[in-house]
Amino acid sequence: MTPERKARIEQVAAGRHPDLTVFLERVHKAHNVAAILRTCDAVGVLEAHAVPPTGGIPPLNHTAQGAQRWVKLHRHHDAGEGLRSLKAKGFSLYAAHFSDQAVDFRQPDYTQPTAIVMGTEKFGVSEEALAECDGEIVIPMAGMTQSLNVSVATALILYEAQRQRQAAGMYKPHSLEEEPWKSLAESWIRR
């Protein structure tokens, strides 16, 4: 490993946000999961979460640009259980979901510990998952189509979080003497 590569890895590890994540409920197209992991990597998500669709998450090819190596994907068997475990860790859960209660996606305070819950391409977020969420958010649409692509919707919300966190000075690097950044940098350098 070149010194430049090591420095780059350490810099990225030190910039990870353990308190910003996505929870994908049965998103099943490989290119969508790939695009979402690239976006997670780009905004500094430490770990992503998913309930895999029936048959599992399809193999990610080069379109993920290796993002799956830099963003750990936690798999959950059950949406309710997975979401409750995040809530127990202090995350606010926002479902990206069309409903009468949904607020504009730019409204929540994403500088707090936040998990964004995204639904399947076909059926959206399940009732079971909605029941665990603290709020619902919607991206305004002024056209004839019903919804945005799921990787597009995820990115719009994550980059709104990025904007707020940037403004709040939350992209300053963490100390690599501290956890979880210490272990993360070590494991990335070791492999």
Added chain:
Amino acid sequence: MTPERKARIEQVAAGRHPDLTVFLERVHKAHNVAAILRTCDAVGVLEAHAVPPTGGIPPLNHTAQGAQRWVKLHRHHDAGEGLRSLKAKGFSLYAAHFSDQAVDFRQPDYTQPTAIVMGTEKFGVSEEALAECDGEIVIPMAGMTQSLNVSVATALILYEAQRQRQAAGMYKPHSLEEEPWKSLAESWIRR
């Protein structure tokens, strides 16, 4: 056609923005073009532009959710020529492109007539196209991967334009007595 459907169509037509567009340079994956057209529809782009990849734009399936019916896609043979024709109509051209001159994508004033130039999945925006552009914009990335998915990047820029235009009161409906909204509503209702 039900009265509700007619009203919906007229409302969407009256909200179209003739002065906001994208120019896709040889984007070749159907799912990316589909996702981009859905986003264009959602933010009210009247017409999109593309230089098709070799072999043409692949057929769009249901993942486009019919967006291709609501957002006309102009095809150009040549990027330089196509971009010059937009410039002649008063558009500022911004290339989404990594370079030393690129500014943050939230910096330009997108309330002015704007075309966003997006590059191919593999090679980005061509030198030929860059030479026609008024500026380069970049979406900040704090991870290990090199770029975002092209439909994700397009959406982030278009929704920044949406945010600015919303704040500027530019989503008020236009009069259906005026062009191009008049012809648009008529042709949508007729078909």
